[in-house]
Amino acid sequence: MAGDIFDFCSDMTDEQDARARTLIERAAAKWPLRMLHALSDAGAPLRFSRLMERVEGISQKVLTQTLRTLESDGLIIRTLYPEVPPRVEYELTPLGRDLLVQVATLWRWVVERLGDFDARKAVKLTAMGV
Amino acid sequence: MAGDIFDFCSDMTDEQDARARTLIERAAAKWPLRMLHALSDAGAPLRFSRLMERVEGISQKVLTQTLRTLESDGLIIRTLYPEVPPRVEYELTPLGRDLLVQVATLWRWVVERLGDFDARKAVKLTAMGV
DNA sequence: CGGGATCCGACAGGATACTG
């Protein structure tokens, strides 16, 4: 259809569609978003332990897993300093920063309309004889 | 911090934050998004069976569950026509339509940069002695 | 310090059978 708001997907392969969907779902998920936000908020590279402190409630396993995923997606950079004890720092890439801005835009839109997301307010007028 | 891009969340309760997060995660998820898209694409109310045809691969159980969730979130409207056999039609609410547009915007942004989401392109220059 | 390996419970989602 001509008016399809997802027109830009028309010439995509199934693989590209799946890749885009995965990226969107990841960025919208709880832990990845909070981690990106923590890194953005810090304004400087964060060590593993500091990041874990800033993302309240996350387990070490999920923190590690998500860091690996975000790194392979090109959203963060992991830098290992081979000292004793070892030091590892994580920071946002420009792409990660930009994606976070996009998601924040969506968040703001939703938060501003929080009161509207409720079935009580979606009463169909025709059902009332209007 | 003053530069926090999520500043607009600062005066939110934990419940509001959780609610917003849930809404975002739902809208970004695979089946809800494809269902909203199908309803938008149809341009008219769809019956249960027609919707199931248009959302390829979805199970009847998940279709029902997701319809209930979307309805309780005020994104779609369910209209029952007490005929024999029964007829039920689903359509987007204005809010549902608007949310879909917001998510589509995010999708377009990601799709246009699909090639960038790849760790190979996120090489840290300082690691190369630059 | 920054993880890896393992076990476990909770829950999402598919397949199937049945119903007003």
Added chain:
DNA sequence: CAGTATCCTGTCGGATCCCG
């Protein structure tokens, strides 16, 4: 037609223990 009920399996995430 438009669901509901049930079973089953895969995955996610928490907790714990261990290592270089």
